[in-house]
Amino acid sequence: MRSIALTNQKGGVGKTTSVANLGACLALLERKVLMIDVDPQANLSIHYGVDIYGDRKSLYDLMIGEAKVEEILCRTNFENLDLIPSNINLAGAEIEMVGVVGRETILKEALDHIMERYDYVLVDCPPSLGLLTLNALTTVREVVIPVQTEFFALQGMSKLIDTIRLVRRRLNPDLQVTGIVACMYDGRTRLAQEVRANIEQYFPDKLYKSMIRKNIKLAESPSHGKPISSYDRNSLGCKDYMALAREVIAQEA
Amino acid sequence: MRSIALTNQKGGVGKTTSVANLGACLALLERKVLMIDVDPQANLSIHYGVDIYGDRKSLYDLMIGEAKVEEILCRTNFENLDLIPSNINLAGAEIEMVGVVGRETILKEALDHIMERYDYVLVDCPPSLGLLTLNALTTVREVVIPVQTEFFALQGMSKLIDTIRLVRRRLNPDLQVTGIVACMYDGRTRLAQEVRANIEQYFPDKLYKSMIRKNIKLAESPSHGKPISSYDRNSLGCKDYMALAREVIAQEA
Numbered sequence A, B: 001m002r003s004i005a006l007t008n009q010k011g012g013v014g015k016t017t018s019v020a021n022l023g024a025c026l027a028l029l030e031r032k033v034l035m036i037d038v039d040p041q042a043n044l045s046i047h048y049g050v051d052i053y054g055d056r057k058s059l060y061d062l063m064i065g066e067a068k069v070e071e072i073l074c075r076t077n078f079e080n081l082d083l084i085p086s087n088i089n090l091a092g093a094e095i096e097m098v099g100v101v102g103r104e105t106i107l108k109e110a111l112d113h114i115m116e117r118y119d120y121v122l123v124d125c126p127p128s129l130g131l132l133t134l135n136a137l138t139t140v141r142e143v144v145i146p147v148q149t150e151f152f153a154l155q156g157m158s159k160l161i162d163t164i165r166l167v168r169r170r171l172n173p174d175l176q177v178t179g180i181v182a183c184m185y186d187g188r189t190r191l192a193q194e195v196r197a198n199i200e201q202y203f204p205d206k207l208y209k210s211m212i213r214k215n216i217k218l219a220e221s222p223s224h225g226k227p228i229s230s231y232d233r234n235s236l237g238c239k240d241y242m243a244l245a246r247e248v249i250a251q252e253a
C-alpha cells in the first residue's frame, strides 16, 4: 500500500485536480485507490459530485469520533475508486484540535485500519501548513508536491520542505518527498521554462517527467462531477494524468 | 479613507496580484495607498522585493506587541505607495492567538491610528477563513472578492458571504462587500463565460465591469519585484488594473 499526500500551501496550484485525476487514472490501471479530502473547502468531494451541503457525515465526524470510517466511505461511480469526503465543518477542526493531546495523529489513528485494503491512498490538502495538513503528513508515507510553474511556486517550497522534515523527525519517520509534479504547464512561456529549470536544479531527480499541461477540459470536468478520464478520455489532460499515473506506478519497484 | 480586504478562501484566484497592482494603479492616480500583507506566505511582500527571510520586523511582531507600526512600515520605490510586510512567523499567530481575549480585533487595534493617513488601505489575505482573515475583516470597512472564472469559484462563495455576515453582526457593523472582480479571465472559453454569467446572477451589481484578463506579464512582474504599472506599462494587465482602479475610485462618490 502506498499512501501519498498532495500538498502545497500555495493556493490554486493543482492539488485537487491532481488527486482527482491521478486517482482515477491509477484506478483505470487496475490499482485499488482511496482518495481522502482533508480540505474544508471540499473541492475534491465536489469534483466527484458529493452533496457537501447535505447532512451526510464526513471526515470531520470521523476526526471528532462521531462516526466510523465505514459510515463515511463513499464508492464513486468508478471501479477501484473510493472517496472519503469532507465538508465545511472540517474548518472548525483546526481550532477545536489545538488543545487535544496528540492532535497531529488523530487522522492516522482513525484511518490506519482501512488503508491496508487499498493499493494507493491519495490525500488532498488545503492551501496551508496548519493542523489539517500536519494530520495528513502524519498519516501517509509519501509526499508529492504539485507546483504551478510560476514565480511564487518556488517561494514557499523551502517552508514546505522544512515542515516535512519536522514531521519526519517528530511524528512520522517514514515520510519522504517522492515526487514533484509541474501543473498547468504552458511550455510556450519563458517564465514556465525558467521555473521548471529552477525546480530541476533545486530538487534533482524529484520532478516527474510527465508534466500536466494547461488544458481547459481539466477545468471543465469538475462541473460534471467526473474525473478527466471519464469526461474527455482523448484530451491532453487525460493523456498527461495517465502518463503521470504510469510514472508513479513505475516507482513501485 | 477607504479600507478594503481582498479575500477569497479559494487558493490562487488573484488576491495578491490584485492588491499589488490595484494598489500601484491607485497610487498612480494620485491616491495615497497602504498595502498590508496578512498572508504568512508573504507573496505581496515578495512581489515588492521585500527580503522576507531577513530579521526585519514585520506584521507578526506588531500583532504580538513587539514592534510599533512605524518600525515595520516600508516605503516602496513608488510614490504614494507604502507596505506593511509579513513573513512566515505570521503562521504561528493563528495558533498563538486562539486563547487571546478579543483575538479577532488585534490587527485593528494595532493599525487604527495610522490608517487615517491614507486614502486607500488594501489588505491581502491568506487562502482561508481563519483568525488572520477574521482580523483583516474586522479592520476594514469594505471587502472586494477576487474570483477566478472557473468551476470551483462559486463553490466557496456562500461560505465566504456567511463569514462576512457573521463578522458584520458580531465584530464590525460597517463591513460591506463593495465589489467582485473577475481575475485571470479568458473570454474565449465557454466555462469562463458561464461562470461570469453565474456571478452576475447571484451577485447583481457587485461584479466590476473591468475584468482582469489572463496576461503573462502579470505573472512575470513579481519576479522583478515590481507592480505591472512599472514592469510593463503597455501590457493588457496594466490596462485592466488601471481600468479597475478608475472604477473603484468612481465608487467614492
Ligand SMILES: Nc1ncnc2c1ncn2[C@@H]1O[C@H](COP(=O)(O)OP(=O)(O)OP(=O)(O)O)[C@@H](O)[C@H]1O
Binding pocket: A010, A011, A012, A013, A014, A015, A016, A017, A018, A039, A043, A125, A126, A127, A183, A184, A185, A212, A213, A214, A215, A216, A218, A219, A220, A222, B009, B010, B011, B012, B127, B150, B151, B152
Ligand atoms: N492543468 C490544468 N489546466 C487547466 N486548468 C487547470 C489545470 N489544473 C487545475 N486547473 C484549474 O485551476 C484551478 C486551480 O486548481 P485546483 O483547484 O486543483 O488547485 P488547488 O491547489 O487544489 O487549489 P486550493 O489551493 O484552493 O486547494 C481550478 O479551477 C482547476 O480546475
Ligand SMILES: Nc1ncnc2c1ncn2[C@@H]1O[C@H](COP(=O)(O)OP(=O)(O)OP(=O)(O)O)[C@@H](O)[C@H]1O
Binding pocket: A009, A010, A011, A012, A127, A150, A151, A152, B010, B011, B012, B013, B014, B015, B016, B017, B018, B039, B043, B125, B126, B127, B183, B184, B185, B212, B213, B214, B215, B216, B218, B219, B220, B222
Ligand atoms: N490576470 C492574470 N494573468 C496571468 N497570471 C495571473 C493573473 N493573475 C494572477 N496570476 C498568476 O496566477 C498565480 C496566482 O495568483 P495570486 O498568487 O495572485 O493568487 P492568490 O489568490 O493570491 O493565491 P493564494 O491563494 O496562494 O494567496 C500567480 O502565479 C500569479 O502570478
Ligand SMILES: [Mg+2]
Binding pocket: A015, A016, A017, A039, A043, A124, A125
Ligand atoms: Mg484544492
Ligand SMILES: [Mg+2]
Binding pocket: B015, B016, B017, B039, B043, B124, B125
Ligand atoms: Mg496570495
